[in-house]
Amino acid sequence: MKVNELAQKLSLKLLAGEGGLDNEILTCYSGDLLSWVMGRAHEGSAWLTVMGNVNAIAVATLTDCACIILTEDAPLDEDARQRAESQSVPILSTDLNAYEMAVKISEILK
Amino acid sequence: MAGLELKYAVPSAEEDFLGAGEASTSVKKKLRQIGYNPEAVRKVAIAMYEGEINMAIHAGGGEAEVEILPQSVTIKLIDHGPGIADVEKAMQEGWSTAPEEVRSLGFGAGMGLPNMKKYTDTMDIETEVGKGTTITMVVNAQ
16 A cells, blocks of 8 residues: 555645655554664554654665654654655654554554 | 775764764665665665664764675774773663663664674674774675
8 A cells, every 4th residue: 555545544644755655555563762663664664653853764764664654743853854855755643642553554454 | 897885974973963874875775776686775774874873872973884796785884982892792682871862862772783783694893992893794685
């Protein structure tokens, strides 16, 4: 499923990185410790996190995550927004927590 | 084919924490452009990023030298920081000496060196307390 479709189905707000909306979501991953995520997130993940900083964008880029979904309305830093734009990493936002979001994604990716 | 050699300066966390990651992002792009095996590209990107972050946090920055050959990529990270007092401990997942402010950014989980080892085919650490550390990592193309 493409990031765009997922965003529409779950009414997620796009904060940045429109250029990557065609990325294919293969799976889902949740975590906030960047080094932990770095070593474990699979390619094509929709990554659920509260980390809206510029390093999170780097981790998403380097691990080939399909998109970042900021849970519980976690804020996106301005420099992170710019980095996400330039690297075309879609940043979506939800008021749900990671568990609630992951359950919904799981239903859709079935 | 002759090897392609790339050199980067890695800034310290104090100078520019946002700059850490630029070298690995650039190497990843280059490897993609030349059509390198995607799994190897991912390994290089992850290992090199962890190394960059380590140098930025612990060593006041350093240099990264990357040699791309058809059969492998060699990443050499050179710093003149404090050195690693106990390499065996540093290699354990979860063991960290990162300062609190770095933890709040999502680092300092004690995963840096273990991730570098996990994602490379060989990793060699030369370190001397008070002098610095040189880490050489090789990722095979296949």
